[in-house]
Amino acid sequence: MRMDTHLLRTFVAVLDHRSFSGAAKALGYTQSAVSQHVAALEADLGARLVERRPVAPTPAGTRLLEHAPALLLRLDAARADVARLHHAQPTRLTLACSAAALTSTVARALAQLRATTPLLDLEVRVLAREVVIEEVLTARADLGLVDGVAAPSDPLPLPDLGPTTTLAAAEQPLAVLFPTDHPLARRRSVRLTDLTQAQWIDAPDTAVPLDRLRAVCRTEGFRPRVRHRGTDPHGLAALAAAGLGLAALPLPLAATLPGVTAVPADEPRLVHRTELVHTAHPTEPARQLVDLIAGRTATAR
Amino acid sequence: MRMDTHLLRTFVAVLDHRSFSGAAKALGYTQSAVSQHVAALEADLGARLVERRPVAPTPAGTRLLEHAPALLLRLDAARADVARLHHAQPTRLTLACSAAALTSTVARALAQLRATTPLLDLEVRVLAREVVIEEVLTARADLGLVDGVAAPSDPLPLPDLGPTTTLAAAEQPLAVLFPTDHPLARRRSVRLTDLTQAQWIDAPDTAVPLDRLRAVCRTEGFRPRVRHRGTDPHGLAALAAAGLGLAALPLPLAATLPGVTAVPADEPRLVHRTELVHTAHPTEPARQLVDLIAGRTATAR
DNA sequence: CACGGTGCATAAGTGATCCTGATGCGCATG
DNA sequence: CATGCGCATCAGGATCACTTATGCACCGTG
Numbered sequence: 001m002r003m004d005t006h007l008l009r010t011f012v013a014v015l016d017h018r019s020f021s022g023a024a025k026a027l028g029y030t031q032s033a034v035s036q037h038v039a040a041l042e043a044d045l046g047a048r049l050v051e052r053r054p055v056a057p058t059p060a061g062t063r064l065l066e067h068a069p070a071l072l073l074r075l076d077a078a079r080a081d082v083a084r085l086h087h088a089q090p091t092r093l094t095l096a097c098s099a100a101a102l103t104s105t106v107a108r109a110l111a112q113l114r115a116t117t118p119l120l121d122l123e124v125r126v127l128a129r130e131v132v133i134e135e136v137l138t139a140r141a142d143l144g145l146v147d148g149v150a151a152p153s154d155p156l157p158l159p160d161l162g163p164t165t166t167l168a169a170a171e172q173p174l175a176v177l178f179p180t181d182h183p184l185a186r187r188r189s190v191r192l193t194d195l196t197q198a199q200w201i202d203a204p205d206t207a208v209p210l211d212r213l214r215a216v217c218r219t220e221g222f223r224p225r226v227r228h229r230g231t232d233p234h235g236l237a238a239l240a241a242a243g244l245g246l247a248a249l250p251l252p253l254a255a256t257l258p259g260v261t262a263v264p265a266d267e268p269r270l271v272h273r274t275e276l277v278h279t280a281h282p283t284e285p286a287r288q289l290v291d292l293i294a295g296r297t298a299t300a301r
Numbered sequence: 302m303r304m305d306t307h308l309l310r311t312f313v314a315v316l317d318h319r320s321f322s323g324a325a326k327a328l329g330y331t332q333s334a335v336s337q338h339v340a341a342l343e344a345d346l347g348a349r350l351v352e353r354r355p356v357a358p359t360p361a362g363t364r365l366l367e368h369a370p371a372l373l374l375r376l377d378a379a380r381a382d383v384a385r386l387h388h389a390q391p392t393r394l395t396l397a398c399s400a401a402a403l404t405s406t407v408a409r410a411l412a413q414l415r416a417t418t419p420l421l422d423l424e425v426r427v428l429a430r431e432v433v434i435e436e437v438l439t440a441r442a443d444l445g446l447v448d449g450v451a452a453p454s455d456p457l458p459l460p461d462l463g464p465t466t467t468l469a470a471a472e473q474p475l476a477v478l479f480p481t482d483h484p485l486a487r488r489r490s491v492r493l494t495d496l497t498q499a500q501w502i503d504a505p506d507t508a509v510p511l512d513r514l515r516a517v518c519r520t521e522g523f524r525p526r527v528r529h530r531g532t533d534p535h536g537l538a539a540l541a542a543a544g545l546g547l548a549a550l551p552l553p554l555a556a557t558l559p560g561v562t563a564v565p566a567d568e569p570r571l572v573h574r575t576e577l578v579h580t581a582h583p584t585e586p587a588r589q590l591v592d593l594i595a596g597r598t599a600t601a602r
Numbered sequence: 603c604a605c606g607g608t609g610c611a612t613a614a615g616t617g618a619t620c621c622t623g624a625t626g627c628g629c630a631t632g
Numbered sequence: 633c634a635t636g637c638g639c640a641t642c643a644g645g646a647t648c649a650c651t652t653a654t655g656c657a658c659c660g661t662g
Contacts, residue, residue: 019609053658066464067382321639
């Protein structure tokens with residue numbers, strides 16, 4: 001009757017699967033139970049939430065879908081946060097990273113941590129940018145590293161899904177990849193504003209997704225002709241070297257790539273920024289790494 | 302067994318009341334049920350949450366308390382958001398304000414709205430700063446107005462309790478209230494940094510709580526000797542006029558108060574800022590007011 | 603147009619659950 | 633040491649939340 005968490009969970013699952021019976025299988029219920037769950041939710045809220053045949057959210061269902069996943073995530077986060085208190089693993093450290101977040105700054109801090117506590121069981125998992133925070137909130141990872149593009153010393157616009165603290169871990173200049181024989185490849189720097197109408201390659205899984213570039217530059221430009229899925233910068237560089245379009249990457253990374261020339265980008269001033277994400281109360285090896293990285297960026301500044 | 306919403310609700314109630322039986326009365330349960338709820342939560346999370354006799358949170362309970370109220374609020378927010386779709390009241394508009402947020406800018410926008418839709422049933426409720434957002438999220442108010450102190454054009458640090466949009470409604474300079482015979486009362490402006498060690502009156506319910514001033518100025522100064530509870534600026538002015546201590550208020554308000562001289566404050570540059578808070582999908586009369594205020598601040602800029 | 607298949611709704615039954623009322627027990631207080 | 637207060641525990645009954653079984657609307661097929 002009451003709007004309960006498991007009702008919300010099946011509601012979300014039904015719309016995820018676009019099917020009652022599919023959601024039932026996924027949740028380990030019978031189809032009948034799922035049907036009753038949705039009916040109970042609809043009765044409780046006094047509105048039809050799901051259109052059946054085909055299964056789709058009604059306007060009210062859409063509204064609820066804007067809340068439910070975040071709610072369930074926070075619920076898991078709360079449970080994880082309590083569990084962490086008692087099941088802390090002082091010899092394990094799991095790090096969730098987006099693709100380009102594992103910079104040398106971070107790697108050096110990790111090495112330093114390993115040096116002080118040699119029997120540390122370290123695991124690094126590279127994930128899509130959006131799920132890194134979820135991993136941290138649900139304690140599947142102790143720390144998160146998210147990279148993105150922002151104005152210098154501006155924070156990244158992370159979705160606010162729960163009580164997390166973020167800390168700048170590194171800032172690197174941006175560079176544009178040109179084929180080595182491209183006329184602009186000789187330049188010491190290029191202005192991004194001059195390149196909004198150029199041919200771009202969109203590589204949303206690497207360090208600089210074009211939609212983010214559009215948002216930060218407040219332009220409608222940077223329209224891609226080629227889309228590149230995957231986190232491998234070498235493949236992206238190969239495309240750029242072949243003249244299929246321009247691509248942007250952090251300068252230190254871009255400079256090492258074969259077949260292309262990395263030209264620093266300015267105007268607008270943008271940086272590739274990496275942020276460390278942790279919960280309000282990091283447990284022991286995580287807290288040490290936070291301190292190490294905080295110290296590094298503080299002295300590097 | 303599962304970490305359910307009503308279990309969390311009684312958990313919070315128990316620690317609010319510092320009593321099982323008190324919480325039971327408040328929730329309409331028997332004491333026995335409350336006891337079982339807490340036991341079920343503890344069994345589910347595998348940790349003792351509440352210390353009994355006296356009733357107090359354990360470390361794990363404290364951790365859970367950092368999540369539970371926000372979670373329950375978001376649950377109510379989700380329910381309210383769906384309910385709004387069907388029970389929209391196009392002739393009612395309820396506005397939740399913190400004490401000093403009802404500036405002339407807002408008042409004029411309200412007058413304009415009343416002019417265009419004359420049979421509008423308007424209600425304004427003045428509340429503590431922290432609960433304004435809750436009122437908006439749970440649809441007890443259609444719009445919220447929160448005031449506070451910030452650097453010019455910086456947003457106020459609102460607690461992130463749910464999907465809300467904020468919009469600057471007004472910015473006013475700050476002023477310090479001096480007794481008219483005070484030596485600094487003649488000055489055309491004063492530097493707040495020179496006054497950190499002065500005697501202050503803390504009036505946390507008015508426009509400029511001292512703890513906020515400390516936070517923004519990053520100082521340990523502004524220590525109060527007198528505390529003033531209540532939202533009435535005249536009472537505060539009377540205390541300041543009698544020489545009990547200094548107080549800060551927005552200049553337009555401060556200039557009208559008897560017995561004191563309002564001297565504009567600068568260094569650091571701070572403003573009294575009012576922000577309009579609304580949900581992602583404001584309903585009709587609310588949306589109009591948002592547009593009106595957005596238009597006003599846009600043209601005023 | 604009959605036919606079966608698919609997929610959600612509904613009905614009936616059952617074991618688990620959640621609450622109440624009664625009682626027990628530890629701990630203060632006088 | 634008696635008493636009261638307050639939380640824990642127990643037993644029982646109402647309710648709930650599943651399952652299985654069946655119904656029914658819709659769709660594609662021969």
